[in-house]
Amino acid sequence: MENNKRILLVEDDLNFGAVLKDYLMLNDFEVTLAKNGMEGFEKFKKDVYDLCILDVMMPYKDGYTLAKEIREKNSEVPIIFLTAKSMKEDVLKGYKAGADDYLNKPFDSEVLLMKIKAIIQRKSADTKAEQVQFEFNIGKFHLNSKLRFLTFQDEEPIKLSPKENELLKMLILHENDLMPRELALTKIWRDDNYFTSRSMDVYIAKLRKYLKADEDVEILNIHGEGFRLVVKSKVSE
């Protein structure tokens, strides 16, 4: 499975942070570690996370402040605070900053894991409801990228594999424009190297085969740059 949950961990104690990160990765989470509030916010802006785990006491920018900034950008993402303090005021402050849960250090890692699972579960439904666009028309084709169906006129839909589907969607979103190779590799393959690049070429070949049904739709290569999905406009009619 590829769609592991992504966690942003912000912890200034590098030693502890690394251990916790390893532990979480061992439990099939993708973990990004930031070593202070500043860096945490930068990383948060750059990517999409399923959960944030924030240390409260950090130099430059404490956990509460970071949480508030995160809430301003994204009001949904679950937040768990880690803290050595267990003073009531701090707990209340945490909840006011939009915490979903609270954990006192030292804590049991198994308990943290349960909390993470509980929280991600109750949030996941909402996150799914986050409907983005999933229906597209391209030439005489129609793509339903939720069901992964590619339909040509009124024929039987062709079933696309996840990668075929993602790649075609990305091409369509760049219709008539360059879709950089690097973009597809980093977003869909999540890695950019010789082999993933070759793999992508294989998928381009597959898509071309499907798209042959409409001669006005073509995937062109821009050498060294990427691909371009063109739809010949029905001009000269």
Place this chain on the structure above:
Amino acid sequence: MENNKRILLVEDDLNFGAVLKDYLMLNDFEVTLAKNGMEGFEKFKKDVYDLCILDVMMPYKDGYTLAKEIREKNSEVPIIFLTAKSMKEDVLKGYKAGADDYLNKPFDSEVLLMKIKAIIQRKSADTKAEQVQFEFNIGKFHLNSKLRFLTFQDEEPIKLSPKENELLKMLILHENDLMPRELALTKIWRDDNYFTSRSMDVYIAKLRKYLKADEDVEILNIHGEGFRLVVKSKVSE
């Protein structure tokens, strides 16, 4: 104001229970107090609550057992456990029984209040969508998901197990559309891992067997995503 949030409080220490009830009522909650697990479950069945606060240690029926029974009836309602114990095993047991949060006695009432507010807030959206519908028609079948009866035309009803029932209901609510695997696992199994996933596959097989009676009803798989219950429209008539 009429739409105050309703809390079911189950606590065998009558003194403490009464004090907590008063405190919550002072904060604009409608509180029903039950003094043991049995009574708690009776009251739960009779009414609709926005939140359950359960003491763990109670005679006759402990909080975990009660939580499980509540979960069988209603997988959505948030549950907070109260306990004097703070042993790791108990906390884990609580989360497995479907806890939304956990509070050790003695606790600060203000902290409890914050937790209640945080939990009710994040659930309130779902709660709106909380389907109270329990009768469905699908092809030539009729499902009564309260009695867990699946009836084909005028034959004897098949009795469904709780999981079969929940899963079929969720499929029907997504008729012709994708029902994400993850959704069923987090909502019905309350955990998303290899084994629950396999368990779900077993239940899909069971449902398919029941549904074979009507050849127009089918559960299709969308590889890596989930399942899709389709009803072939009776087109050519």
Place this chain on the structure above:
DNA sequence: TTAAATGTTAATATTTGGTTAATGTATTAT
């Protein structure tokens, strides 16, 4: 004109799903 990039097909590997049966677990009946 040659190295790098791309096109294409096939072989291989990996992941996911279908199904049945065995095992575990809790509840109910005897």
Place this chain on the structure above:
DNA sequence: ATAATACATTAACCAAATATTAACATTTAA
């Protein structure tokens, strides 16, 4: 208490779907 039962989970084995890699052909840009 013990057996019967319902239900859920886990195991086992196989099949299908998907992804990667290899191999070789062709094109492109300096």
